[in-house]
Amino acid sequence: MEPANKIWVDGDFVDWDDATVHFLSHSLQYGTGVFEGIRAYKTPEGTAVFRLHDHMVRLVASARAYGLAMKETAEEMDEVCLELLRVNDLESAYIRPFVFYGAGAFGINPKASPIHNYMAAFYLGSYMGDHGVQNGITTMVSSWRRISHTSFIPTAKGSGQYLNSVLAKQEALRAGYDEALMLNDVGLVSEGSGMNLFTVSRGVVYTPPVSSGILEGITRDTVFELLTGEGFEVVQTDLARGSLYTADEVFLTGTAAEVTPVREIDGRIIGTGEPGPITRKAQDLFSDLVAAKIPEYRHWLTFV
Numbered sequence: 001m002e003p004a005n006k007i008w009v010d011g012d013f014v015d016w017d018d019a020t021v022h023f024l025s026h027s028l029q030y031g032t033g034v035f036e037g038i039r040a041y042k043t044p045e046g047t048a049v050f051r052l053h054d055h056m057v058r059l060v061a062s063a064r065a066y067g068l069a070m071k072e073t074a075e076e077m078d079e080v081c082l083e084l085l086r087v088n089d090l091e092s093a094y095i096r097p098f099v100f101y102g103a104g105a106f107g108i109n110p111k112a113s114p115i116h117n118y119m120a121a122f123y124l125g126s127y128m129g130d131h132g133v134q135n136g137i138t139t140m141v142s143s144w145r146r147i148s149h150t151s152f153i154p155t156a157k158g159s160g161q162y163l164n165s166v167l168a169k170q171e172a173l174r175a176g177y178d179e180a181l182m183l184n185d186v187g188l189v190s191e192g193s194g195m196n197l198f199t200v201s202r203g204v205v206y207t208p209p210v211s212s213g214i215l216e217g218i219t220r221d222t223v224f225e226l227l228t229g230e231g232f233e234v235v236q237t238d239l240a241r242g243s244l245y246t247a248d249e250v251f252l253t254g255t256a257a258e259v260t261p262v263r264e265i266d267g268r269i270i271g272t273g274e275p276g277p278i279t280r281k282a283q284d285l286f287s288d289l290v291a292a293k294i295p296e297y298r299h300w301l302t303f304v
């Protein structure tokens with residue numbers, strides 16, 4: 001992470017180092033925050049934020065889901081994001097809005113604690129590394145199961161939920177893999193630690209449904225549209241663990257990870273061990289889209 005100049009804190013722009021919180025903040029103690037991850041890309045026509053409003057709508061929905069009475073609307077958050085990029089003069093950026101309970105009353109009930117709203121933007125390169133994006137990453141099926149609809153709200157980006165992702169990611173790294181893939185509580189494929197999953201078998205593209213416990217990714221939706229638009233059959237369906245091993249191609253999608261090929265799962269080589277043609281197609285379409293090279297998807301870009 002490369003520090004930027006200013007962070008937006010409850011309506012004001014403050015210096016990067018001054019965007020602090022009290023250690024007794026409810027969200028620090030109990031994970032009661034909701035957030036987003038958004039990217040802005042450099043295009044020949046200037047910097048553009050990718051699917052800005054969709055991200056802010058999901059932020060507001062996450063807050064609502066966890067009963068966090070966020071004052072700002074998605075439209076107001078859009079404006080804050082654009083102003084933050086201007087203030088920091090960033091050509092490309094990762095943007096992190098975070099709405100959370102601060103320090104107030106002690107105890108589980110968050111109601112007596114103030115609600116804060118911060119937003120940072122900073123330069124972030126390739127999340128899985130340039131080598132991983134080019135050649136594919138290695139993964140393992142984690143022994144940790146993805147959080148379930150019966151104990152959390154997987155479709156919301158609640159900060160406390162990410163302890164589950166951290167367990168899986170740490171396990172994978174310790175075992176020498178780049179990333180973890182998680183099954184859900186009934187043993188069906190769900191997603192990675194912070195990205196959605198696609199497989200390709202005999203030319204058909206598959207991705208687990210919302211009921212599998214995934215976060216309904218905006219990149220997932222984007223790739224779904226892009227590949228469907230190219231005439232591919234893309235099916236949301238339950239996937240068994242074994243179908244990962246027999247797939248011709250597997251790739252992961254996310255704002256941070258963008259489109260990342262998977263070349264190995266649990267020591268098994270996927271397909272030829274090289275990113276397959278449909279994975280490459282998804283990568284190429286996605287990078288053209290965020291570079292403002294596909295006119296029909298310009299409505300997904302908000303120019304700064």
Ligand SMILES: Cc1ncc(COP(=O)(O)O)c(C=O)c1O
Nearest residue numbers: 194195196215217218219254255
């Ligand atoms: C758990 C999880 N799944 C999937 C995704 C991918 O979602 P998106 O494409 O909206 O970034 C993310 C990242 O936000 C995530 O944290």
